[in-house]
Amino acid sequence: MLQVDVRHGVATLTLDSPANRNALSRALRAQLRSALTEALADDAVRVIVLDHTGRVFCSGMDLAEAAGGAAEDQGVNEFPALLEQIWDSPKPVVAAVRGPARAGGLGLLAACDVVVAAATATFAFTEVRIGIVPAVISAVVLPRMVPNVAHRLLLTGEVFDAQEALAGGLVDVVVPADDVDACVREQVVALGKGAPLALGETKRLLRAARSGPLTEQFPDLLTVSARFFASEEGQEGIAAFREKRPARWVPA
Template identity: 85%
Template sequence: MSDRVLQVERRRGVATLTLDSPANRNALSRAMRAELRSALTEAIADDSVRVVVLDHTGRVFCSGMDLAEAAGGAAEDQGVNEFPALLEMVWDSPKPVVGVVRGPARAGGVGLLAACDVVVAAEAATFAFTEVRIGIAPAVISAVVLPRMVPSVAHRLLLTGEVFEAPQALAGGLVDLVVPAEDVDACVAAQVEALGKGAPLALSETKRLLRAARTGPLAERFPDLLDLSARLFASEEGQEGIAAFREKRPARWVPA
């Protein structure tokens, strides 16, 4: 029997990474963190991969850090030193990452979803920032949760640690789409198809724009934005996209 806790499948430009450790509620154990980082590294480096999907087996998406491993108290045992790098890989991935949550997500598991570009949730999914209830703070995940969520909603939920359901997560900005359980796979497939119609470089640069801090006067930002726009128009992708539009055909990067 395999000791692996992550399933990896590549098919038609999609790398699906499936958390597969239901015995510990898909907790972010040392093994899970290591396998996720390795699989993400490979998917990002693989030119044939256009979209990454983060899914799970079992009832629970992810229960957060493995508290059995964290009991020693040392930062390295808690995964504090490794987890930021994992969140950063998802957040900064040049390829879109789609999170799929079909059941409970807690603490660091919510952070993993928040780092994704698009999150599809089943109606039965539930969420909670449980850190304060075990004497810690949601410090690391706040870096990806706070930019995503409505500030007042995040304020209350991070302080109370209470469980909230998918409609609240949608209204608060944590998830993007909520559908019945039987429609999750079709919804994910539709999002993957939509993302696959975008050009790889254009998607990467658009993600970078979306993740960039919006500081300073507009007049100071426009020169760099104009330069990016000009470079993309003149790029091979840009010219192919224009030609495909004019010729009413799919661009070369659209999966067949």
């Protein structure tokens, strides 16, 4: 149900269960978690791409499995770990959304760092229309989206297009369907120019919740800044900049 391809520093994980619209069945969730664990442990992997076969990106939880079962049998307790794995990944994760995404599928893409969507893709938070609540995915969806847009779309469950998803913050780039591959490659190349440890720390800063006055935040932030200026990566990056050459971590 999942194709895994690792080459040139990129691990491409392709949802491959088109018969059930790439629904997040137990088997697909398990395979995706396992593949993510391997990609995160592989030092050769710099960027992770989440792709799909078939017309649909992901239709959400497998409702055939969920029917008549207890919450723990429906992936409700397991799905957060999968979202957290993507959200907290120190390696950037890029989603290639070529077709419709629904319910839990929106949580999957919202957890990614960069979402490239085909102009023909559609989206919907359909949970309320079948009597359930988008509770788990709200943890990754709400930080991404414009609040009033998220408010309306999660309550109405209506279908919206890629341009509205872009304006609402759910996706980052919208391109013609034929250009998705090229755009994903551009994003991967751009991400590959970043230093691995610096990318991971920058992701941590972006995900961190901050509160309080700036004067209370700056001491910790200065510590991080000083540590990376003095690090092996930082010194290599500065040397590469001064010598007008690619840094060692940039793929050839």
